[in-house]
Amino acid sequence: MHSQLIILPILFQALIAVILLFLWSKPRTQRVVSVLGSGVSVIISALLFSQVWNNGIQTMQIGNWEPPFGISLVADTFAVVLVLLTSVVGFAVSIYSSTNVVSSRVKFGYYAMFHFLIMGLTGAFLTGDIFNLYVWFEVIIISSFVLLTIGGRKAQLEGAVKYFTLNMLASIVFLTAIAMLYGVTGSLNMAELSQIIPTIENKGLVSTISLIFFVGFGVKSGVFPLYFWLPASYHTPPAAVSALFGGLLTKVGVYAMIRVFTLLFPISGVNQTVFIVIAAFTIIFGGIGALVQKDMVRTFSYLIICHIGFMIGGLSMFTEMALVGVVFYMFHDIIVKANLFLIGGFTFRIFGNNKLSEMGGLMNNYPKLALLFVIPLFALVGIPPLSGFWPKISLFGASYETSNIGLLVAFIFASFITLFIIAKIWNQVFAKHASERDDLVKLKYFNQFTKREKTALIFPIVFLALITLYYGFFADHIQVLSERISYELMHPNEYFEAVFNIKNETTQ
């Protein structure tokens, strides 16, 4: 089905970025344009979501070329929900940036790069062409690299070098995999590939290619043993950027993995064993890594790795129930992780640093803020009825049903570790008395902010916390949504028929 709406989320971000480039030397105007633009893009994404929800998968053939020859954009329910969540997180972070990111950074094009990054994310979710997916990954890497390095502090550059080296390497591996796949099948269109790959007789080659894809996406999403770049770089930029990275960037890797391993290479045999083992290791190593950290934001970085393991583990079981859990968990994780990094930036403005040993007394001094911060923290553990609880039911159930006891143990182990870490953060940050704080050289403390600046910091956190509460208390909505997505993922024929427009002819 042909629809103009599908390109608009991508196009609109490009438009905002170009407008921001024209306003290069006017930081104040840039902030206003960015916030307004992000708000409008949430509305556009919501419209696209409702269209897909009511009418099924939407497609667009760029340049009006017939499907296997041109680039197809495909908006199925999974992609559209992620586009919506991306624009929601983008909106929150854009508001947060108006206080968190200083003007000197804005003058180096912070906002323009921010919107190019969101454009890249949206494009990666919507594309139906595997080479085009690679191109969007490049857009993401380049703009995220600029966001990491703007400001030019030593720690930032150190983190950026690690980030860029490993991600470039992953891109090369990904590109190699695409080249091999093209050599075997002669197509890059994912819908067509899903029909060609089962007919290839050389199964060993197909399996090899799929594992090369896994390595490429694995580095990008921070999977054991290739995750070291992630905690080394995510705490270095301003909190607004970390929130965007922590919430969305690793999830693109997971999205690509889910897409490729449901549509192109349905998981079975050796792949399944490899995935399960790697998922379990990711969970355990991420969890143990988080335990020993002394810095709150670095703890969150390791928790990202741990929880990526949940998603890969769910994907590796490859049943409809497990995928429901994976998809729900992903939606929950995007919002909660982004919110945690925003909170990390907030507490930095209260305590002057993010070392657990030097923070404290949040409960007594800011009781309302403490209550607010507890929502995402408890949602992360999955204390019922908050959002982390519901996907875990599906994941635990699926691992029991498919008798993957090792994975089940890893899930439970990770849940306990997360609980332990949250308890530790509670003790250190909320309960105990604070030590004397140092004077910040360049930045203001929270109690020195004007009312407008305070609102700009608090509103995004409240906004994301409300979404978390919505996930928790209206879990049946998300459950229905996840079940539909999981059904679509397990039945790739619908994807193929939508792209090649077969359905219309048979029903008419």
Added chain:
Amino acid sequence: MKSIILSSASNYLLPLLLLFSVFVLLRGHYLPGGGFIGGLIASIAFILHAFANGLKKTRYLLRIHPGFLIPVGLTVAILSAVAPMIFADLPLLTGLWYPDEIPVIGKIGSALFFDTGVYLVVVGVSLTIIFTISETV
């Protein structure tokens, strides 16, 4: 590095190279060439001028900051990509062509405007980079 040969040659080479870059841009649709390579040739013209006569004179010649060309070029490219969506209800980037041939230039379509946008972006980016580097050295 002041050389009278280079500086007087660059005065003649600048318009010639710019003309050549436009020629490469226009023939790019079916033959080797296009916006990217045309933009590179155009920026080479200005860089050669800067080598021969100093950065100050080239900046005066350009009048605007080269970085300004980046958003302008992007706007041209985006508008030409969106044009089929607005005027013909066709997908993004579909080629719209003016039916009659125009002398010298040939056929005109939205692809030409897209390439012009690329041309401007390439000139803007490469000149900004080279000028910034040669200022700090």
